[in-house]
Structure formats: C-alpha cells, structure tokens
Amino acid sequence: MYRLHGFCQSGNTFKVAFLLRALKQPWEPQFVDFMRGVTRSGEWREATNEMGEVPVLDDGERRLTQSGVILSYLAAKHGAYGGRSEDERLEVLRWLLFDNHKFTSYFASYRFMKAFAPAAPDPAVMAWLRGRLDNAFAVVDKHLAQRSFMIGADPTIADISLCGYLFYPVAESDYPIAGRFRHVEAWLERVRALPGWANPYEILPGERIAPRW
Numbered sequence: 001m002y003r004l005h006g007f008c009q010s011g012n013t014f015k016v017a018f019l020l021r022a023l024k025q026p027w028e029p030q031f032v033d034f035m036r037g038v039t040r041s042g043e044w045r046e047a048t049n050e051m052g053e054v055p056v057l058d059d060g061e062r063r064l065t066q067s068g069v070i071l072s073y074l075a076a077k078h079g080a081y082g083g084r085s086e087d088e089r090l091e092v093l094r095w096l097l098f099d100n101h102k103f104t105s106y107f108a109s110y111r112f113m114k115a116f117a118p119a120a121p122d123p124a125v126m127a128w129l130r131g132r133l134d135n136a137f138a139v140v141d142k143h144l145a146q147r148s149f150m151i152g153a154d155p156t157i158a159d160i161s162l163c164g165y166l167f168y169p170v171a172e173s174d175y176p177i178a179g180r181f182r183h184v185e186a187w188l189e190r191v192r193a194l195p196g197w198a199n200p201y202e203i204l205p206g207e208r209i210a211p212r213w
C-alpha cells in the first residue's frame, strides 16, 4: 500500500494519484494541511521533506519526493507509462523537466496567487507570470498539433505531469484554455478519458476553498 502525502488543491499531488490509479495500485492519502502552513514548519520538514513540498510518496520504508521523481519511479517499477525505448524515456524526461520548470510551475504559482494567497496579487507580478505562461502553453500546443500525446501515440508520465493542474476549475486560475490552445484542449479530453483519471477534488483529501481574488 502506497501512502501519498498531499492535499486536494495540489496538482502535483494529483499527478501521482492519477498515475497510481492508472497503474491500479492501492494507495492511501495522508492529508497535509498546506493551507495552514504545515509544510513550512521545521518539524514537518525534519520529519517528512526537507524541501518543504508535497507530494511525498511512501513505498514501505522508501520515501520519495518531487513529482517527477515519483512518476519516474512508479513508471519504471510497474513497467508502464515511462516510454518503451531509451529515446522515448529521454523524451519523457525532457518534458518532465520542461513541465517542472516552466509549465506547471508558472501555472501553479499564477493559480495560487489568484485563488489562495492571503493577500491580493500584485498586477505586475501576475502580468509577468501570464506572459511566461502564454509562452509555455504555446510550446505545448504546437507540440501537440502533431501527436495525440506528448511523446507520440501513447500516454506517458509526461502527459500526467503536464496535465496536473489543468482539471481544476477555471475560476481558480482565471486562465482559460478552451478557445485559446486548441491542441491542448483536445489533448485534455484524451487525457480525461484515460484509465485512472478522476476529478482531483474527488480523490484527494482536504477542503475546497472558493477562489479569494
């Protein structure tokens, strides 16, 4: 039984939950009260993750952090969604890195400031982030114009990583995809139809919070 530390607003946690479900692996959630600052406490960092981040996955005695590491570990261990050749695995890694650096990270920051930050977002910061986000989405949209999934005809953890934040309500991010990035939009419908997909708010612990700003 895997144990997944996280919370329902965390798309990074959702990525891991989605893959565990796709792999039909048993797992239990461990709620982390991120919104009340648990991951910033010295105790939690000491006991759970020095980086102060979820997701964290426990596989028996082994503890893993960083969604890209966890996805790669599970794909290799269970022999699915990781790419079928060295070239495919490298392509998966390339998109995991792009996702962590530019796609998920800008989107998650933008959404956090719009929906959950304690103070109203600074318009200049939001404008800068939005520009970065537009660029990252355009890169993925162009890539998906030529293929069904990120590395070709079959889904991999690259898709699961990139889609992690894109099934939350648009009101949380105020960053609509529909009508702007049509290849991303079509890809999301294909991802939604994959085994294991679910609404993050229905499978992860924690309370829903109405967008604040």
Ligand SMILES: N[C@@H](CCC(=O)N[C@@H](CS)C(=O)NCC(=O)O)C(=O)O
Residues within 6 Å of the ligand: 009, 010, 011, 012, 013, 039, 052, 053, 054, 055, 065, 066, 067, 068, 100
């Ligand atoms: N690159 C990391 C990012 C993880 C991350 O940013 N997690 C958020 C929650 S979704 C977090 O715990 N943030 C705490 C912080 O930035 O202080 C991953 O993919 O696991």
